[in-house]
Amino acid sequence: MMMIELLFQGLTLGGLYGMIGVGLALSFGILRVVNLAQGELITIGAFLAVGMISLFPALPLALVLAGAFLGCAALGVAMQALAVERAMAFRDPMVAMLVTFGLAVILRNALVESVGANLRGLDIGGLGQARVTFGGLSLGLLPLLTLGIALLSFGGLALLIFRTRFGRQVRALSDRPEIAELMGIRIRRVHAQVAALSAGLAALAGVLLAMRASVSPFSGVAHLLIAFEVVVLGGIGSIRGALGAGLLLGMTQVVSARFDGNAGLLYVHLVFFVILVLRAISGRLS
Amino acid sequence: MTISLRIDSLSAWHDQFQALRDVSLALEPGQSLALVGANGAGKSTLLRLLCGLVPNWQGEITLDGKPLARGNPRAASSAGLALVPEGRLLFDSLTVEENLLVGQSARKGPWDLATVYTLFPVLAERRLQRPSTLSGGQQQMLAIGRALSANPDILLCDEISLGLSPLVVGEVYAALAQVRAQGVSLVIVDQDVSRACAAADQVVCLLEGRVSHQSAAQGVTAAALKAAYFGVATEQ
Amino acid sequence: MIRISELLVLAAGLMAAILGALFIDSGLLFLLCEVLVIFLLAQMWNLLAGFSGQMSLGHQAFVGLGAYTLFYIANHTAIPLWLVLALVPCLIGLLAIPLGLVMFHLKQAYFAVGMWVVAEILMQLTAKAQWLGGTSGMTLRPGGTMLSGEPERPAFAIAAFGAVALVVALRVFLRTRLGLATLALRENEAAAASAGVDVKRLHLILFCLTAAGTSAAGGLYYITSLYITPQDAFQINWMITMMFVTVIGGLGTLTGPALGTIILIGAREAMTAAGYSGGQYWIVMGAAAVIVLLLAPRGLWPALAPRIRAAFTTSTKSKA
Structure with missing residues (x-):
């Protein structure tokens, strides 16, 4: 029974970690820029939800998610259009990454200035304690909901990328930007759309995080590192890989927390680092 | 739907290197052109320039009298130019059919999935495969199909037979003849001079960025172009 | 080789460092120490990112490692504090060799953020290490007693002279064969490699040098603050x-x-x-x-x- 409970917790946290990573996987895969402000976008998504609920306590969760998604998507487009796109024109790819590092510092401190440095959680009423029973198995409703939303988001993203005209353009652009432009694809517009989608996914992850535990304006760094680890382990631009890597890291966190309660993300980082070293030694890193 | 192409005193640069020097040529509506010359003579530069991929040039280029925008691939595409690039450069994250779909533009014309599949039935059989699983000839057909999907007036084919077996080259040229019969102008760059000339009305040879020979294409062979091609006197 | 003008600059720097340490007001010295430490840290990061092209986002790891190593050795041995400060960069520089060998398998963005993960791991391991004071940290007590006098005075002298010496040393270094190779590396890695520069070895040397320098600057900073926690140092x-x-x-x-x-x-x-x-x-x-x-x-x-x-x-x- 305890094993099943543990497995379930790992599964839900893993889905959440996958959500944290998939936005970064998308933007890194298409734009070829590691967006170091991704952690801040996740945190801002969480705080947008906190703000909406405190203004309108009866707002349905779907609307909260939609609001956070749109808010962060707008922010993502603005960042891409005003700064990152320009930085991508330089020959050195690190310039764009440094720009996103600067943007991350701006966003983090702007968040501290506007909401204070305190921890906040999302008030979800009785949902936090509610449980449902499946054939004698009692599972928390909230983790189930989290897992459901995560899987829906993954499915929706996969449909968008593999089944629509927009997705075709995105993949073409990622393969060969120059030829894609010959095909009439508007590169800057697709970049902005990808930035919006990536930031919107970050916001969804943020809302799910805030339902489960408190977030502070300084949580961004931890979120960014998880996202990065998910992307590296799962493969750049791979949606399925992001889910798999999220599950591995989520399981690691849940199991390690059982043995060592106050280690933060230490074991997650360690597992990542060990895999990295093993890959480095076996030469499976390019 | 056919248009004319006029190039006057065109020079182009890659960084410091001057790739084209004072090139002039004209293509009447529906006419086709064989563009030949040694490696590095500037053929690819000219094709890529017409598609908006080379921004640094001087001179005048008009399509049906309208000047071509500089360094703007989208404008070149909507003006009726499409490129079959050297090395095919297909989108490997897309299926065969998706490659064709992504090539489609707002331009109206005879080319859609059905007509491209009629031209290259093998692509229809493999419509859900990735381009990397196709043979070289099939990849070349897909590259042509992708370019045709935009319904261009002028199809620019770079190194069309590079790396293909003679049999496959024959099939590719047979397909190009059908394309030409539809009224599309072809600009063909190929190492195989006689073959390219047989498929064109006019031949232009480039040597170190300049036009070294220009004539009707009929019956022109590699031997006849030797001097223009290599820049050495053929007379002993 | 070192030029006469550079020797003169060194001498002037030494004079200024000693005079400043003796006569400047203590409050201002703290600020100047911090300014010099930040300059040294930035110069180290610049050597790696700007010259070697290896952009690390985890160099705070070496600040923390340097400071903790310094505190631990100073508190638990009889070695004089300022000698420990000289020892720390040697230790951390050596420690950086295996780390660099692993991390250099990562390229560009992966290397940058991978280093950041390393810094996080070190922070959390330090926070869990009770023998390093855990999350509540450590106070500097060289040889078991509180530091007497005004540590900011020698710290300033060291930092000021260190900053001048570093710039002179880097100028001299950039004239050597290895230095010219570094400049070639900055311009074009592939060209440098084809010109016979052992890029991997040079990357590793610069990585270790900057790790050593960063740890020394970090140690110096925390000598003036006398107190260290994992959350602060990393x-x-x-x-x-x-x-x-x-x-x-x-x-x-x-x-x-x-x-x-x-x-x-x-x-x-x-x-x-x-x-x-x-x-x-x-x-x-x-x-x-x-x-x-x-x-x-x-x-x-x-x-x-x-x-x-x-x-x-x-x-x-x-x-x-």
């Missing part, structure tokens, strides 16, 4: 400061980090005096870094230096 703000100073001042130049340090600390003191909060200061600095990156991606000094030189030569000409 904080990302060290990294942000190193990066902003270098990026704003000038990546891949020796003068850039000096200019950047002056701008960052000057803005901080001015904004604090005017009543702005720390958050507002960082927003302004973040915006400054982004704007400089977009307008002059190699920083202010490389963008301004030719104009300053031109203005200087025309003004001397008009005088003559």
